[in-house]
Amino acid sequence: MKVGIMSDTHDNLGAIRRAVDFFNREGVDLVLHAGDYVAPFVARELSRLKAPLKxxxxxxxxxxEGLKRTLGIKDEILVLDIGGMKTVVIHGTDERLIEALAKSQLYDIVIRGHTHRQGIEEVGRTIIVNPGExxxxxxxxKSVAILxxxxxxVRIVNLETGDIIGLMSL
Structure with a gap:
């Protein structure tokens, strides 16, 4: 299973289009967005995804309310099982919460955004993934991640150059 990970799209339709095209070419099975879509009109580009978006x-x-209606976004935290890996998705405005989720060792993967800085970090057996912006x-x-x-x-990819700018084995 391949999962596309994105965050902090901030209404940049051209960049969203590029991310969607990248995920469609990669053949991802699911796309996770760690927040900051900003407005519901981004649904026009995100609806082009071939994989489901959560x-x-x-x-x-x-x-x-518009994001709920157009994209089905419901919460500030999402917990799911991805191929046997317990995963939590959160925007990440409070670093203490990110740290607590990782240190709890309840999750294999913590996906976060907010900082606009891409990174992959290991805390015990938990991997924290920030795809950047x-x-x-x-x-x-402009970056995204592929799990x-x-x-x-997990790898982080520069959408403009195609370069891998972060890589970690699980």
Whole structure:
């Protein structure tokens, strides 16, 4: 199973289009969004995904009712099993909560956003994945992550160059 991971799209339709095209080419089975879509009109681009989309609200998601209606977003935290790996998705505005989720060792993977900085970190047996920002507004790098359960790896990819900018074996 391959999972596309994205966060912090912030209404950048061109960047969202690029991320959707990338995930469709990669043949992902599921896409997870760690929040900050911002407005419901992003659904137009996200609806082009060939895989189902699940996600959480971020701190900049002002039109929550519209996001619920157009994308089915319901919560600020999402827990799911991905190929036998217990996974939690959260935007990540409170670093103490991210740390507590990781240190609890209840999850194999913690997916977060908010900082706009991509990274993969290991805390005990838990992997924290931040795909960075799709929008590219703060860092200048438009990035997403791919979690490949079969290959047992997570990689972060620069959407503009295709370069792998982060890689970890699970």
């Amino acid at each position: 996600g959480v609200f971020g701190n900049n998601d002002g039109e929550r 799709v929008c590219g507004y703060l860092t200048g790098i 490949d359960i079969r290959e047992r790896e």
